[in-house]
Amino acid sequence: MANHARTPNEGLERLLAQAEWSRSQFALVINRMGTEVGLTLHYDQSAVSHWVGGTVPKPSVRRLIVEALSRKLRRTVTHAEAGLPRAAEDNIPADLGTVEEIVDLGRADMDPSRRGLVVAAGLFSATLAVPSFADPARAADAHPVTPGKRTVRIGAGQVAAVRKMTDKIADILDELGGAHARPMAAAFLVNTVVPWLRADATDAVRKDIWAAASDLVYLTGWMAMYERDHGTAQSYYVKALKLASRAEDHVTYCRTLRGMSLQASNLGYGSLALKFADSAAEAAPKTGPRLQAFLTGQQAHATAMVGDHRRARRLLAATEAALMKADNRRESIGGYDQSSYAFHVSHVLYESRDLPGSIKALQQALKVQPPNERQGRVHFYGVLAQRQLEYGHLEAACESWTRFLEDYEHVSSARGDEHFDVMRLRLKPFRNSQAVRGMSTRITKIAMLKA
Template identity: 80%
Template sequence: MANRTRTRTPNEGLRRLLEQAGWSRSQFALVVNRLGAEAGMELHYDQSAVSHWVGGTVPNPRVRRLIVEAFSRKLHRTVTHAEAGLPPAVSDRAAPGVDTVEEIVDLGRADMDPSRRGVVTAAGLFSAALAVPLFSETAHAAEATPVSPGKQTVRIGAGQVESVRRMTDKIADILDELGGGHARPMAAAFLVNTVVPWLRAEATDAVRKDMWAAASDLVYLTGWMAMYERAHGTAQTYYLKALKLAGRAEDHVTYCRTLRGMSLQASNLGHGPLALKLADSAAEAAPQAGPRLRAFLTGQQAHATSMVGDHRRARSLLAETESALMKADNRRESIGGYDQSAYAFHVSHVLYEGKDLPGSIGALQQALRAQPANERQGRVHFYALLAQRQLEYGHLDAACDSWTRFLEDYEHISSARGDEHFDTMRLRLRPYRNARAVRQLSPRVAEVAALKA
């Protein structure tokens, strides 16, 4: 019987980290032993053990935690198991949420570099067979202790929490004005470089919960941007991380907003039953929601309900949405905001699903009239849909006028959703290229195409 030699794949990630840290294998073994002592472990590793790890041997879970902690301290940034070429491991001293934090780091690092986004998108596909955890299953805020062995060198307070919330608002404003192509890398970089270290820092229980909640909002917003950049697998992954963070923070509001965002994503992709399931789950999880959040949730319920053909319930939900919105104040919220423009947009969706094309067009026009002036990205989407529906109704001149307005905003933003609308416009107008309105629009289309090339 021939001898069979078990081959291992060399750990290139660990080798690169050793080079970056400037450690020899003997030095690294001593560092791991020292960290083990901090964590109450008596270790006696030497150069040969590290050589085995670099050669592909996988150390036990508790030691894997020490390895990534050693590099994190030395390189002054969060090093994840994936970066170190190791399978994830949560030690008995680590909070259950550590995997969520590490996954956010790995996702965010790829997302903050647009040249790597194709890899992220290809690796993560949207799942229509998604099992969404109940809020009670994710609410373990009391266990959210620092995850690193030994003493922490950073302590955070309410000021750091406020910084995350203010930065999230600023990124949302940039999204509205300039598009997700510009705002999303900023959000990812802020998550990886600032928020994650604060999630691992020392804090009081109250501050820690607030930081988990603030981080959840930012992760949700980053997922929202990924959704509208057509990176649906990436967006869904961000959303799931936001759910876990919100659950650990016992933050019902962000948890429900995230479920609602997931419902919108499913509806955009044509998955009506999943969209309804998620929208209903969001509404059920927020029994004490304020009027604006209630409108935010029931508006999406109406849209999803219309997609499955229950038009009577959809109209009833629209009435609930309108009633709730009338009771809300005029405060503008960058995250999870809902206003008359958003309501009219939902009315348009419900009417369109109900085969009322002229009513849908009228509601879209109302949504545009009510839209705030600084929401350029939203106008791009609204005018593109309006033009498509006007053309479907047979109003070519009106459609060309809407597409002209679409181009006015589209040229100023970076948005994959806008790019898709631009391609759709050119495709839909091709059969009418000899019509007067299309001939008049064509030079402007060519000009914008050149700018975007």
């Protein structure tokens, strides 16, 4: 008879040590919590020893285990952290599942050494099932996320704090790059926002806090995308869709779909990019012209990728018309402006094989770009230089790459690193030219600083 050795549950053992519970004490806690949900349990020290040894308790008890540890440690403990599976038959409310997934993702971002351990991350999926926007009746009937008593109550002040922090993180992203801003966003999500999602609140405040959290999760996914961590970005985006649906927040739901379209287009999946972009535009509520431009601009880019240039031009015209109606308010998330529009024009022209027109549009995008968007300039100049070199204008490309280096030196961004690597590779055949020799010392210096 085969001996099937179980794998010890190191996660549960570690959490019990952090909680300073003996196995007998933990068994008593689980029995007591069972009465809260109508279960009569009679566990003892031996049962907990079996769990630590690798035996998987039944689904209803798994929930009690993570809830007991969450209360004791005063933070959200997830099934994954406790070494417990969370399958469909566990009957966990969707809200709680989403919160747990956000915690697991966020903790991995706070500690980069753990990123490879997060099952939810993985690789980018071109066949991802996108959660639909819940109808209001179903969202209103959603389960509370935490069983038992809640001791924390939140109000409008906590909602305002999440939105203000999201704006500040977006500013840091623009100025210093995603490598600095993303861990901050993840830490704020895990340590502050998630406990507020589990707190007591009025129905209106609860809806507002989930909407505010959705914006922050979307922004964190956006940063992961530009750090080339595409599987993680996609996971964040799906969580943002679920949060937006829970909050009945159509705007963030559509904005997130648009972000997923941009990610797909960056990876060369034109049809998928168009599917997400069209879905975002179709699901959008009647709203202001700036959001309309934000959505149709990406539609134009994705449409051009699949070769429908006539429709792409119509969408660009609609984007320009909407932007002309927009006010001067600058949003930190989805802040579509004339620079963003010109960048989309450049993409559409490039897909139409109009390289000179694409270069001209990129130059216009840089001309009207806000001065504080250093990370954006890094990307714009990196793309411009590549297209100028493709057109055969080496000196113009070197000038653009020189401008790229001026900002890249101060930005920590995987997207910037990729542009830097491409620059060095593309300039190798021209290393003896005067324009490239003039850049070589600075390139070497920055390479040493970034190593």
